[in-house]
Amino acid sequence: MPTLEHLDVHALRTVITTFRDTVRDHAGGLNRLNVYPVPDGDTGTNMARTLDAVVAEMETADAADLDATCDAISHGSLMGARGNSGVILSQILRGLASTLKDKTEGTGERVAEALSAASTGAYQAVLKPIEGTILTVVRESAEAAKIASGDGASLVDVLRAARDAGRTALDNTPELLPVLKDAGVVDAGGAGYLLLLDSALHVVDGEPLPEPSDDGDGPTIDQLDAVTHRGARPDGELDVSEQRYEVMYFLDLDDAQIEPFKQGWGAIGDSIVVVGGDGLWNCHVHTNDIGAAIEVALDLGGRPKQIRVTDLFEEVAEEHAHREASMHGDSHRHVETRAGAGLPRVTTAVVAVCSGDGLAELFSNLGVQGIVTGGQTLNPSTAELLDTVEHVNADQVVILPNNKNIIPVAEQVDALTAKTVAVVPTRTMPEALSALVVYDPEADVEANLDEMNEVIAEVRTGEVTRAVRDSKADIGPIAAGDWMGIVKGDGIVATATDITEVCRMLLGQLLDDDGELLTVITGADADPAVTGELESWLTDEHPDVAVEVHRGGQPLYPYLFGVE
Numbered sequence: 402m403p404t405l406e407h408l409d410v411h412a413l414r415t416v417i418t419t420f421r422d423t424v425r426d427h428a429g430g431l432n433r434l435n436v437y438p439v440p441d442g443d444t445g446t447n448m449a450r451t452l453d454a455v456v457a458e459m460e461t462a463d464a465a466d467l468d469a470t471c472d473a474i475s476h477g478s479l480m481g482a483r484g485n486s487g488v489i490l491s492q493i494l495r496g497l498a499s500t501l502k503d504k505t506e507g508t509g510e511r512v513a514e515a516l517s518a519a520s521t522g523a524y525q526a527v528l529k530p531i532e533g534t535i536l537t538v539v540r541e542s543a544e545a546a547k548i549a550s551g552d553g554a555s556l557v558d559v560l561r562a563a564r565d566a567g568r569t570a571l572d573n574t575p576e577l578l579p580v581l582k583d584a585g586v587v588d589a590g591g592a593g594y595l596l597l598l599d600s601a602l603h604v605v606d607g608e609p610l611p612e613p614s615d616d617g618d619g620p621t622i623d624q625l626d627a628v629t630h631r632g633a634r635p636d637g638e639l640d641v642s643e644q645r646y647e648v649m650y651f652l653d654l655d656d657a658q659i660e661p662f663k664q665g666w667g668a669i670g671d672s673i674v675v676v677g678g679d680g681l682w683n684c685h686v687h688t689n690d691i692g693a694a695i696e697v698a699l700d701l702g703g704r705p706k707q708i709r710v711t712d713l714f715e716e717v718a719e720e721h722a723h724r725e726a727s728m729h730g731d732s733h734r735h736v737e738t739r740a741g742a743g744l745p746r747v748t749t750a751v752v753a754v755c756s757g758d759g760l761a762e763l764f765s766n767l768g769v770q771g772i773v774t775g776g777q778t779l780n781p782s783t784a785e786l787l788d789t790v791e792h793v794n795a796d797q798v799v800i801l802p803n804n805k806n807i808i809p810v811a812e813q814v815d816a817l818t819a820k821t822v823a824v825v826p827t828r829t830m831p832e833a834l835s836a837l838v839v840y841d842p843e844a845d846v847e848a849n850l851d852e853m854n855e856v857i858a859e860v861r862t863g864e865v866t867r868a869v870r871d872s873k874a875d876i877g878p879i880a881a882g883d884w885m886g887i888v889k890g891d892g893i894v895a896t897a898t899d900i901t902e903v904c905r906m907l908l909g910q911l912l913d914d915d916g917e918l919l920t921v922i923t924g925a926d927a928d929p930a931v932t933g934e935l936e937s938w939l940t941d942e943h944p945d946v947a948v949e950v951h952r953g954g955q956p957l958y959p960y961l962f963g964v965e
Contacts (some may be wrong), residue, residue: 404557408507410467412604417459417474417494419610420600421452423592427613440650441565447483451490454481471502473727479676479683484608485647486590487525488674488685489535493594495676496522501707509559513550516543528663528673529820533577542567557606564598571595583873622836639724646805647672647711648694654703665697711806713716744770747842749849750795754781754803754832757954759927760830767837770794775807783813790814790822797821797846797952799853801833821846825853829862829889830953831920856965861916863888865900865960886910892893901931904960905938921947922953924960931959 428445458477462469477500478491496519501507520543523536546564549559570590575582602608614872648670654662656678668671670688675897677683685704688694698705729742744750752771753764761772771789775781790798798820800811803826823846827833836853844852868883874893879885886895886907895906912919919939923932932950938950939948953961 402715404555404607406556408501408512408556408601408605410465410470411521412509413467413501413948414459414470415604416454416597416601418456419604420597421449421456423596423610424449424452425612427596434616446488447487448490449569450483451478451481453477453489453782455491455494457481466775468502471498471604474498479681480651482676482683482685485672485685485687486535486593487673488649488676488683488735489526490593491683492522492526492674492676493539493597496520509546509554509556510550512556513543513559513563516546519543525672526676528667528675531578532586533574533581536573537577538567538570538588538591538663539594541570544596557602560598560601560605564595564602567591567595567598572760583871585871598920623734633643645909646694647684647685647687647690648691648708649685649711650698650705650708651693652677652684652698652703652705653680654682654698654701658703662697662703663699665701666694669693669697670905708809710809744794747795749797749799749844749846750793751799751801751837751840751843752789753801754786754807755830755835756956757832759952760922760955763834763951763953764837767834768840769837771800775804781799781807783809783810783817786811787814787817790818792818795820795842798823799840799846799849800824801827801836803827803830803833823847823850825850825857827857829860829864829963830922830955830961831862832860834920834922834951835860835963835965850925859965860886861911861964863894863911863962864958865903865907866958868896899926900959901934901938903932904935908935908939908943911962912946915941916946918965919943919948920963920965921948921950922955922960922963923950924953924955924957924959924961926957927959 408416424445424799428449434561435507455474456475458481459470462473464470475495478498480492482491497515499513500518501511514541521538523539524530527536534821542563546559546563549562554562571587574588574591575586578588581588596611599608599611601787603610652662659675659682662684663673663675666675666684666686666688669690670686672685673688674685675682684698686694695705696707696865742743747770750770751764751768752773753769753882754773754775755761755764756774760776764772770793773781773785773789787798790800798812800822802811802824808824808826808828811824813826818945827836834855839852839856840849841852864887866885866887867886870880870881872879874894874896876893879893879896880898883896883898884900884903885893886903888907889893894910897903897906908919921932921935936948936950937945
């Protein structure tokens with residue numbers, strides 16, 4: 402194909418679509434990487450979904466109209482941004498689009514100006530910019546593009562200068578951010594940005610696109626969110642106990658109030674990214690205080706909407722990827738309801754969220770009429786929960802969300818249905834099982850609510866999973882492949898190369914003089930021999946504790962424990 406001398410509207414649209422497709426191709430491998438040792442990560446997915454929204458908006462614009470295309474890119478990126486890296490990416494795209502708008506000649510010089518605007522916009526979006534992230538990569542690539550354009554370079558030469566400088570900057574990110582160096586990775590946000598430049602060079606000059614890595618090695622788009630998800634401090638140290646929740650929402654707020662808003666968020670969180678203008682903002686923060694993150698906006702006269710809360714500590718990448726795959730098919734395929742006339746009529750029905758065929762069977766045996774597949778980052782939508790509520794055979798319904806992130810979603814259902822819906826704020830599967838033991842289908846919703854809340858308050862829970870990379874925690878260094886014991890609310894409390902040893906260490910912290918009943922939920926990867934060994938150990942060391950073992954079938958977490 403001939404080399405393009407100008408980035409016209411058709412080439413721009415092709416670049417954006419190619420960028421979207423390239424991120425999609427890389428997303429699976431990208432999601433498998435993470436600075437934090439728990440096997441999670443969803444940045445590749447977040448970036449792909451952000452770009453899905455951009456392309457969908459762009460396709461509504463006149464394909465021959467540059468202004469309309471640029472407006473669509475700006476609006477689609479603002480409204481569709483997902484996660485920290487997606488929000489920063491949206492600001493980069495808005496900077497590019499605003500500069501290219503109203504220009505008939507997308508020359509090398511004009512594209513260099515657009516890259517500079519993208520860099521400026523990215524820095525402005527972040528309250529406390531940290532070098533060694535996407536910010537560094539986009540800035541250094543823009544500076545190289547500006548130098549090349551000043552020497553009269555062609556469009557392809559400007560793009561190549563930007564991409565080469567960006568690659569060098571990306572390779573250097575571990576030297577600027579020690580948490581990346583400790584994990585042996587580069588910054589993923591910067592790597593994602595380079596895919597944009599790779600896509601541009603593919604369209605302009607026919608350069609081949611980078612092949613996705615099957616094993617997740619090499620520059621990928623996961624580490625920026627991994628850093629921000631896990632509380633990376635400006636000095637690069639990692640504290641896995643900090644800033645557990647990601648809060649995102651759109652905010653109607655006068656532009657003059659946005660700086661006080663950022664400062665207010667700065668007092669209660671980090672990884673703050675705020676983009677937008679003209680009274681509409683897309684806002685992202687990591688915090689331990691969800692309520693305060695919303696109250697800051699209200700105190701300034703703002704109106705938050707479409708609030709999304711993610712419990713970062715509980716994310717699971719493979720489940721998230723499964724959900725993303727499901728979303729491209731039947732929108733109800735992850736909602737399992739034994740709905741219709743075959744369900745017995747009860748006073749109060751239960752709708753529960755769970756992951757794992759064994760847990761679904763357990764819940765059904767305990768009287769649950771509606772099961773929604775989900776948990777951790779496999780978060781069902783309000784619409785999915787509502788659909789299940791409408792199908793159960795009762796006018797009163799209790800929802801067991803079984804995950805902190807799903808609780809605020811579940812709490813919206815009552816206002817959307819004629820049924821009476823109450824949420825028991827279960828955060829784990831063992832809490833849900835305890836709640837179901839006292840469930841009475843013939844009692845009203847308030848009576849069930851009181852009984853269930855009382856019993857879950859007495860449950861202490863923990864889980865076991867495997868580290869996917871080297872890391873650090875308060876208990877000391879963690880090596881890839883180590884087993885980790887995690888207590889909800891306390892973080893990683895035990896680590897060892899042997900899973901049985903970790904289980905014993907974790908149970909030693911969960912079991913105390915008051916513990917009378919231990920519930921063990923085995924995952925898809927649980928070894929029956931290990932389970933038997935644990936049962937024998939419990940009989941010897943804790944003879945006064947009753948032990949119940951259930952097959953849950955959940956992925957990635959071989960053992961879930963609940964102590965009452």
